Amino acid sequence: MIRDFREKAERAVACSEADFAEIRISLHNESTFIQAGISSENTGPVGRFSGTARVFISNRWGICEFSSVENMQMALDRAAAHAIHCQSPPLPFPMLEAECRDSWDDSLLSPSPGDITGREKAFLCRHYCELLGATLGTGSARVSYQERTGDRVIVNSRGTSVHERENLCSMKFQAVLPGGLGNSRELAVRGSFESFKGLEKEIEQLGKDLAFRDTESNIAPGETRVVVDQELAGIIIHEAFGHLVEADFLECNPAVAHSLRPGQKIASPLVNILDDSRMMKYPGSMRWDDEGSPGQRTVLIEKGIVKSWLHTASTAAGNRAETTGNARSADPGRMPEARMTCTFFQEGESTREELLEQLDNGLYLKGFYGGATDMDRFSISVQEAWTVRKGVLHKPITPVVISGRVADVLSAVEGTGNDLKLSGVLKGCARRGGAAIPVSHGGPHLLISRIQVS
Structure with a gap:
């Protein structure tokens, strides 16, 4: 699918009469897993397509968003109209890089988030939340996991056509004592899911640090x-x-x-x-x-x-x-x-x-x-x-x-x-x-x- 989108974008910018034309396409999925005490909530994956057409005509920019690949050419035309009728001061021609055609894929890094089932991700959140709660003894614990995976394509009339597949994921640990004193940590990575395994010692230390800080005092500013x-x-x-x-x-x-x-x-x-x-x-x-x-x-x-x-x-x-x-x-x-x-x-x-x-x-x-x-x-x-x-x-x-x-x-x-x-x-x-x-x-x-x- 993303290959077809990329090829269509290449044809569209090649036919543009603007001084410079560019198409950006993003196709992403987002998922969330939350464990708060004994309560859990899982959402996704939720997919989203977005596109942006941008042109430079007579030293002025025009830009237009499109929500489906079928509207790509229309967005380019509207962006051109915006540039032609723009009343802003003229701008210098952008310092564009030489043409480039290449790809990058995070999924080649193992294990990628896509290799891990939703059940495994939910289990890991529950396991860490139970461990954090047990370390606190009293208070509340919450663990959340967020994932954003997908593709980004940039094509322009200077000959650039690049595709980047990215896997982004994050796990956040939050602990709060009855008096309101809290502590949190977030681990966010790109590429591999491996970083989220074996965090038991760090989570126990998070709870112990918070319990010790319950005895804290003030200082003069x-x-x-x-x-x-x-x-x-x-x-x-x-x-x-x-x-x-x-x-x-x-x-x-x-x-x-x-x-x-x-x-x-x-x-x-x-x-x-x-x-x-x-x-x-x-x-x-x-x-x-x-x-x-x-x-x-x-x-x-x-x-x-x-x-x-x-x-x-x-x-x-x-x-x-x-x-x-x-x-x-x-x-x-x-x-x-x-x-x-x-x-x-x-x-x-x-x-x-x-x-x-x-x-x-x-x-x-x-x-x-x-x-x-x-x-x-x-x-x-x-x-x-x-x-x-x-x-x-x-x-x-x-x-x-x-x-x-x-x-x-x-x-x-x-x-x-x-x-x-x-x-x-x-x-x-x-x-x-x-x-x-x-x-x-x-x-x-x-x-x-x-x-x-x-």
């Missing part, structure tokens, strides 16, 4: 010295920096663009940040982006100096830069935007213990509940916080919020661990009213000399 774990390091990079170097955001915010221009020093020499869409085991990875440009590794900061922004073909043309393969469309019928894929802080040489030894009186921060940015400022809710005395974890404290300016925090990085780890989410990054898209983020443990904690 203020600026302090901290060590953050890999997940929180990734969230700081994602929320505090990554969104700021998405080029279409910077085009609307010239003051921020000036402060983050390539060549500008904004961080400690220990800071090296990358975005790599070719890390194919993680959500957010793409062999090709939603314009058919090859995914790649992009150095965003090297030794504290800004090296690049994240670009689509259009933003690259407007900034006289190279496309970075970061064009992502959150919804059908929506123009691709420059978005992060797998963004991480490059590891250093220190162990976690060596970083903690540099804390005489500070905090160890682990995990997160959520985060937000406001231009160059950020705030992140931390899931676990511990006081540290002379390099040793002392006692848990109530969950805290860290905040500050991105340049201040990145300049305060004094140590980087050698334990890089990435975490992914299937629906974790939304922007400008669009749907949440898969992303991954991570880093090693970081020692930060000063950060605002409240």
Whole structure:
């Protein structure tokens, strides 16, 4: 079926008289398995087809969504009409990659989610939920599994025709004590189901950590010295920096663009940040982006100096830069935007213990509940916080919020661990009213000399 769709799209764009024509097709199935205590709920698989036609005529874009392959040509015609009658300022011709014809199939990785029956997935959720509940002793436990499998095709009039079959799956563990204190973990992967097997020790530890934190106390707000774990390091990079170097955001915010221009020093020499869409085991990875440009590794900061922004073909043309393969469309019928894929802080040489030894009186921060940015400022809710005395974890404290300016925090990085780890989410990054898209983020443990904690 997807082969027929691809061939029809190739014929359609080949006949287009536009300066540039493009067809994007997505055909996906979604399934969900939920175990909450003794209650279970399973849905799916639910299939969905979506298509987008996009054309560039006389330096203006036109775009149109279609819901069946029979309407593909009509959508191309409507997109052309939109471009012809568009009143927006003219745009430079997009920086398109050379023609490419290729395919990628996650199902070749074993075992793929399709190799595991629905009964096995439901059993695994029930098994983990019972184990988590037994570890807690009191309170509630919930385990959910989500799966999204399917095909994505991008065809354009420059000769590109690529097909990517992706298998994305996620399992989330949530525990809540009677007083409302909670803890959660999410494991999301691309490709193989193998990562979800044998998680008993991690689940038991999740319950034990929560029970121990029931004795936590408060601290006074203020600026302090901290060590953050890999997940929180990734969230700081994602929320505090990554969104700021998405080029279409910077085009609307010239003051921020000036402060983050390539060549500008904004961080400690220990800071090296990358975005790599070719890390194919993680959500957010793409062999090709939603314009058919090859995914790649992009150095965003090297030794504290800004090296690049994240670009689509259009933003690259407007900034006289190279496309970075970061064009992502959150919804059908929506123009691709420059978005992060797998963004991480490059590891250093220190162990976690060596970083903690540099804390005489500070905090160890682990995990997160959520985060937000406001231009160059950020705030992140931390899931676990511990006081540290002379390099040793002392006692848990109530969950805290860290905040500050991105340049201040990145300049305060004094140590980087050698334990890089990435975490992914299937629906974790939304922007400008669009749907949440898969992303991954991570880093090693970081020692930060000063950060605002409240």
